[in-house]
Amino acid sequence: xxxxxxxxxxxxxxxxxxxxxxxxxxxxxxxxxxxxxxxxxxxxxxxxxxxxxxxxxxxxxxxxxxxxxxxxxxxxxxxxxxxxxxxxxxxxxxxxxxxxxxxxxxxxxxxxxxxxxxxxxxxxxxxxxxxxxxxxxxxxxxxxxxxxxxxxxxxxxxxxxxxxxxxxxxxxxxxxxxxxxxxxxxxxxxxxxxxxxxxxxxxxxxxxxxxxxxxxxxxxxxxxxxxxxxxxxxxxxxxxxxxxxxxxxxxxxxxxxxxxxxxxxxxxxxxxxxxxxxxxxxxxxxxxxxxxxxxxxxxxxxxxxxxxxxxxxxxxxxxxxxxxxxxxxxxxxxxxxxxxxxxxxxxxxxxxxxxxxxxxxxxxxxxxxxxxxxxxxxxxxxxxxxxxxxxxxxxxxxxxxxxxxxxxxxxxxxxxxxxxxxxxxxxxxxxxxxxxxxxxxxxxxxxxxxxxxxxxxxxxxxxxxxxxxxxxxxxxxxxxxxxxxxxxxxxxxxxxxxxxxxxxxxxxxxxxxxxxxxxxxxxxxxxxxxxxxxxxxxxxxxxxxxxxxxxx
Numbered sequence: 090x091x092x093x094x095x096x097x098x099x100x101x102x103x104x105x106x107x108x109x110x111x112x113x114x115x116x117x118x119x120x121x122x123x124x125x126x127x128x129x130x131x132x133x134x135x136x137x138x139x140x141x142x143x144x145x146x147x148x149x150x151x152x153x154x155x156x157x158x159x160x161x162x163x164x165x166x167x168x169x170x171x172x173x174x175x176x177x178x179x180x181x182x183x184x185x186x187x188x189x190x191x192x193x194x195x196x197x198x199x200x201x202x203x204x205x206x207x208x209x210x211x212x213x214x215x216x217x218x219x220x221x222x223x224x225x226x227x228x229x230x231x232x233x234x235x236x237x238x239x240x241x242x243x244x245x246x247x248x249x250x251x252x253x254x255x256x257x258x259x260x261x262x263x264x265x266x267x268x269x270x271x272x273x274x275x276x277x278x279x280x281x282x283x284x285x286x287x288x289x290x291x292x293x294x295x296x297x298x299x300x301x302x303x304x305x306x307x308x309x310x311x312x313x314x315x316x317x318x319x320x321x322x323x324x325x326x327x328x329x330x331x332x333x334x335x336x337x338x339x340x341x342x343x344x345x346x347x348x349x350x351x352x353x354x355x356x357x358x359x360x361x362x363x364x365x366x367x368x369x370x371x372x373x374x375x376x377x378x379x380x381x382x383x384x385x386x387x388x389x390x391x392x393x394x395x396x397x398x399x400x401x402x403x404x405x406x407x408x409x410x411x412x413x414x415x416x417x418x419x420x421x422x423x424x425x426x427x428x429x430x431x432x433x434x435x436x437x438x439x440x441x442x443x444x445x446x447x448x449x450x451x452x453x454x455x456x457x458x459x460x461x462x463x464x465x466x467x468x469x470x471x472x473x474x475x476x477x478x479x480x481x482x483x484x485x486x487x488x489x490x491x492x493x494x495x496x497x498x499x500x501x502x503x504x505x506x507x508x509x510x511x512x513x514x515x516x517x518x519x520x521x522x523x524x525x526x527x528x529x530x531x532x533x534x535x536x537x538x539x540x541x542x543x544x545x546x547x548x549x550x551x552x553x554x555x556x557x558x559x560x561x562x563x564x565x566x567x568x569x570x571x572x573x574x575x576x577x578x579x580x581x582x583x584x585x586x587x588x589x590x591x592x593x594x595x596x597x598x599x600x601x602x603x604x605x606x607x608x609x610x611x612x613x614x615x616x617x618x619x620x621x622x623x624x625x626x627x628x629x630x631x632x633x634x635x636x637x638x639x640x641x
Contacts, residue, residue, distance in 0.1 A: 090151050090153060090232075090381060090382065090459070091148075091236045091378075091381045091382075092201070092381065093201045097201070098198075101198045101201075101203050101205075102198055104132070104194075104203065104205060105191060105194045105195050105198055108128070108129075108132045108190075108191055108194060109191035109195075111125065111128045111129075112187060112188065112190060112191050115129075115187070116187065116188060122136075127209075129141075130208040130209045131205070131206075131208070131209055132190075132194070132204055132205065133145065133146070133204030133205065133206075133207035133208050134187075134190060134204070134208075135208060136511070137183065137509050137510060137511055138507070138508075138509055138510060138511045138513075139184075139509065140183065140184050140185075141185060141186075141187050141190070142181055142182065142183050142184075142185075142509070143181065143182045143185050143190055143193060143204060144175070144179050144180070144181050144204060144207040144208060145160070145179060145180045145181070145182070145197060145202060145203075145204050145207065146179055146202065146203055146204055146205065146206070146207050146214050147178050147179050147180060147202075147214070147462050148214060148215060148235065148236065148239050149178065149214075149215055149216060149217035149221065149231075149232045149235040149236070149239075149259075150178030150216060150217060150219050150461045150462040150463065150464070150469075151221075151232060151459070151460075151461055152459075152460040152461070152462065153452075153458050153459060153460070154449040154450075154452045154453045154458040154459075154460065155200055155449075155458075156200045156201070156202055157445050157446075157448060157449040157452070157460055158445070158446055158449045159196060159197065159199070159200045159202070160172055160180055160445055161442040161443070161445035161446045161449070162196070162442070163182065163193055163196060163197070164182060164441070164442040164445065165442040167182070167185050167186070167189045167192070167193050168182040168183070168184050168185055169183075169184045170441055170442050170443075171439050171440060171441045171442065172439070172440060172442075172445065173436075173438050173439050173505065174430060174438045174439075174440065174462050174466050174467075174468070175438065175466065175551075176464045176465075176466060176502060176504075176551065176552075176553060177207075177213065177214050177216060177256075177464070178214065178216050178217075178219070178461075178462040178463070178464055179207055179214055179462070180462070181505075183505070183509055205243065205244070206242070206243060206244075208254075209249075209254065210249075210250055210251045210252065210253050210254055210255075211242070211245075211248060211249050211250075211251060211254070211255065212238075212242035212245065212248055212251075212255045212256075212257065212323075213254055213255065213256050213257075214239075215235045215238045215239050215242070215257045215258070215259065216235075216256075216257075216258045216259075216267055216272075216464055217231050217232055217235045217258065217259050217260070217261075217267055218231060218259075218260050218261060218262055218265075218266045218267045219266065219267075219461045219462065219463035219464070219465075219467075219469045220262070220266060220416055220425050220461070220469065220471060221261060221262075221382075221461075221471075222382055222384065222471060223384075223416075223418050223419060223423075223425045223471040223472055224261075224262050224266075224416065224417070224418075224419065224425070225416075225417035225418060225419050226262045226263045226264055226417075227261045227262045227419060228261050228262065228263070228278050228279070228280060228286070229261045229278055229286060230261055230379070230382050231259040231260060231261035231267075231276070231278055232382045233375065233378040233379040233381065233382050234259055234276070234278075234288075234315060234378075235259050236378055236381065236382075237315065237316065237370070237375075237378055238257060238259075238315070238316070238319065241316050241319075241320075241368075242257075247323075247324070247327065248323050248327065251323070251326065251327055251330070252326070252327070252330035252331060252332050252338040252339075253330070253335060253338035253339045254339075255273045255274075255323070255326070255340070256272045256273050256274075256295075257272060257273065257274045257275075257276070257319070258271075258272040258274075258275050258276070259275075259276040259277075259278070259288075260275075260276070260277055260278065261278040263582075264581065264582065265277070265580075265581045265582040265584075266463075266581070267464065268464060268553075268556070268580040268581075268584070269291055269294075269303070270291050270294045270302045270303045270580075270582075270584035271294040271295060271296060271302065271303070271553075271556060271580055271584060272291075272294050272295070272303065273292070273293065273294065273295060273326075273339065273340050273341070274290070274291070274292055274319060274322060275290075275291035275292075275294060275303050276288045276289070276290060276291075276315075277289040277290075277291070279308075279309060281309055285311065285312070286312050287309045287310050287311050287312055288307075288309070288310040288312075288315065289305070289307065289308055289309065289310075290305075290306045290307040290310050290318065291303035291304065291305055291306060292304055292306045292322060292340065292344060292352070293340050293341040293343070293344030293345070293352075294341065294584070295339050295340075295341040296550035296553060296554075296555045296556070297339070297548060297549055297550050298336060298548045298549075298550075299336075299337075299339075299341065299342065299345075300550070300555040300556075300586045301341040301344070301345065301586070302584045302585065302586060303341075303584075304344050304349045304352075306322075306349070306352075306353055306356065307353075312370070312375060313369055313370045313371070313372065313375070314360075314364055314369065314370075315370060316368040316369075316370060317360055317363050317364045317366070317368040317369060318356075318360050318364075320363065320368055321356045321357075321359035321360035321363060322340075322356050324359050325352060325355045325356050325359060326340045326343060329343055329347065329355070330342075330343050331343070384420075384472070385457040385459070385472055387420055387423060387457075387472060387474075388474075389422070390420075390421065390422020390423060390474055390475065390476065391421070391422055392421040392422060394422065394474075394475035394476050394478070396475070396476045396478075396479065397411070397475045397476065397478050397479065400478075400479040404479075406491075406493070407479060407482050409493040409531060409535075410482055410491060410493035411478065412493070413427075413493050413494060413495045413496060413497060414426060414427040414428075414429065414493060414494075414495045415427075415478070418471075418472070422474060422475055422476070423472055423473060423474055423475060424473055424475050424478065425469055425470065425471045425472070425473065426456075426469065426470040426473050426478070426481060427463070427467050427468075427469055427495040428448060428467060428468040428469065428470065428485060428490050429467055429490070429491075429492040429493075429494055429495055429500060430466055430467050430468060430490075431466070431467070431492060431494055431499055431500050431501060431525070432489065432492050433492065433494075433499060433525050433526060433529035434522050434525055434526045434529070435522070435525070436503075436518055436521075436522070437466050437501055437502065437503040437518075437521055438466035438503070440468070443488075444488050444489065444490055447484070447487075447488040447490070448460060448468060448488070448490070450484075451470065451481060451484045451485070451488075452470055454480075454484075455470065455473050455474070455477045455480065455481050455484075456470035456471065456472055456473050456481075457472050459471055459472060465500065465502055466502060466503075467495065467500070493531070494529075494534060496539050496541075497534045497535075497537065497538070497539065497540065498524075498528050498534055498537050498540045498542060498607070499524070499525045499528060499529045499534060500541075501521050501524070501525070501541075501542045501543065501544060502541075502542075502543040502544070502552050502553050502557070503517050503518060503521040503543075503544045503552050504517050504544065504545050504546050504551035504552035505517065505518065505546070505551075506518055506544075506545075506546030506547075506552075506563060507546055507563070507570070510546060510547070510551075512547050512549055513546035513547045513563065514546060514547045514548075514563050514564050514565035514570070515546050515547070515563025515564065515565065515570035515571070515572065515596075516546060516563065516570060516596075517544045517545065517546040517552060517561075517563060519596075520544060520561065520563075520572065520596065520599060520600070521542075521544050523600045524542065524600055524603055527600055527603075527604060528603075528604065528607065536611065537607060537610075537611065537621070538617075538618070538620060538621070539620050539621070539622075540558050540559070540607070540610075540620070540621040540622075541557050541558045541559070541579075541580075541622075542557055542558070542559045542560075542561070542603070543555075543556065543557030543559075543560050543561070543578075544557075544560075544561040544562075544563075545560075545561070545562050545563065546563040547562075547563060548562065550562075553580065554575060554578075554587075555575065555578055555586050555587055556578035556579055556580040556584065556585070556586065556587065557575065557578050557587060558576070558577070558578060558579065558587075558621050558622045558625070559574070559575075559576060559587075559603060559606055559621075560574070560575035560576070560578050560587045561573070561574060561575075561599065561603070562575065564593055566593070569595065570595070570596050571593040571594065571595055571596075572593055572594050572595075572596065572599040572602075573589060573593040574589070574590050574591070574593070574594065574599075574602055574603075574606070574637070575587035575588060575589050575590065576588060576590055576606065576625060576630055576633055577622070577625050577626065577630070579622055588630060590630055590633060590634050590637060590638075591634055591637060591638050592638070602637055605633075605636050605637055606633050606636070606637070607621075608636075609632050609633050609636045610624050610625070610633075613628055613632060615627075
């Protein structure tokens with residue numbers, strides 16, 4: 090992973106000192122909350138429903154074990170003993186005292202971490218495939234490009250006050266696990282007919298109150314032109330993006346109102362003007378960044394692990410975990426392990442300080458000290474020998490982290506909702522817990538198969554409900570919490586925004602409604618391996634709507 094140089098250390102340390110002074114002035118009353126707000130947001134500090142919240146950047150979702158232990162220490166020392174992993178591959182602490190946040194930032198700086206640009210109208214944390222560098226279907230590891238984009242965008246003077254927040258995601262695999270078509274800019278690594286590495290560029294994806302899947306802006310962008318082209322897009326957005334209405338300020342609205350052809354013409358014109366300048370990436374510089382993300386020294390292993398096979402036959406619980414929580418690795422004899430942060434009846438994305446310490450220990454013992462955070466709010470050990478999978482599983486069982494549900498119906502994306510967020514209309518966490526308990530039996534989940542439920546407590550869509558196979562949106566009706574159901578969404582290479590099926594349900598009805606949808610799928614699928622999303626695309630909404638509301 091990328092290692093800070095002297096400039097990085099000095100830059101982050103200076104920012105901590107600056108914010109310490111700002112916090113002292115806020116606590117003394119010299120700064121009002123209104124004056125302090127833009128300053129704290131530049132450092133990832135939000136004022137939530139009950140307390141300040143600190144959002145810590147985890148660039149492209151990559152952590153080492155030392156950094157994870159530091160997060161555990163912060164949770165134990167300055168918070169309530171846990172942290173919340175987010176859909177931006179970041180970590181949030183929900184209960185820090187404002188007076189302690191400068192000390193937290195100083196401790197983060199010790200392990201090359203910070204909270205810069207995790208809020209505000211700037212380029213946010215660049216996200217990537219959580220299996221990057223390990224996935225069997227990967228063309229190249231996209232994290233080198235993500236790091237280049239991170240350094241270029243950090244405190245960029247032209248893009249620190251954009252019309253609205255701006256999110257970039259990048260995928261290097263054939264299967265999109267980074268939801269690139271739901272970002273302001275999505276980059277898919279591709280190879281030209283001549284064998285050159287480059288990018289397919291998507292622009293204008295996003296969720297919130299006006300969801301769009303991204304427009305395809307360019308088929309092939311040469312590797313060395315990455316920064317120039319992204320800068321051209323941002324310059325056009327900064328110039329023409331609306332600033333009169335924050336609900337219409339994202340680049341997706343510009344794309345919708347101006348049209349693909351008009352925006353593309355402006356971007357290409359700006360790109361041609363700047364492409365041969367200082368933003369062009371020399372091949373040697375790209376290779377230098379790629380070396381930061383080289384595979385660890387993985388010993389040669391047999392393609393088939395007799396140890397894994399023996400334990401699969403002997404231990405049904407281990408066999409179930411292997412069937413869901415293991416992803417193929419690019420090297421024979423290895424696998425990537427998903428550590429589910431979705432225990433049945435638990436809070437999606439939460440991990441205790443003790444669990445974070447335990448994950449760091451497991452990573453050191455079995456995964457070369459490397460950990461990833463997925464946008465699905467789970468943790469990943471990217472490089473684990475298949476001979477070690479049973480040992481890893483046993484360690485996870487002891488830590489309460491061996492839930493065998495990755496990709497299944499209880500592996501939900503869930504925003505904090507009204508339990509924490511001042512913007513929320515309804516609670517998300519209790520609804521997710523009840524769905525998890527209702528559908529969480531191992532046999533029931535195995536019968537249902539792959540199914541993505543995503544829950545948001547308000548229209549801002551932090552829980553990605555628009556692109557859930559089953560999406561749930563919390564709404565307020567005269568002070569009462571209701572839940573709107575959407576079906577047919579997807580965040581992968583076949584990205585789609587789900588459709589609202591009908592009137593909303595109250596908190597006592599929504600779990601039954603979800604189960605009704607699942608039951609319609611189970612009795613309507615053509616064969617046991619037809620997935621929910623495939624069945625929905627074949628059937629359409631009618632049978633589900635009739636089961637929920639009755640025939641017209």
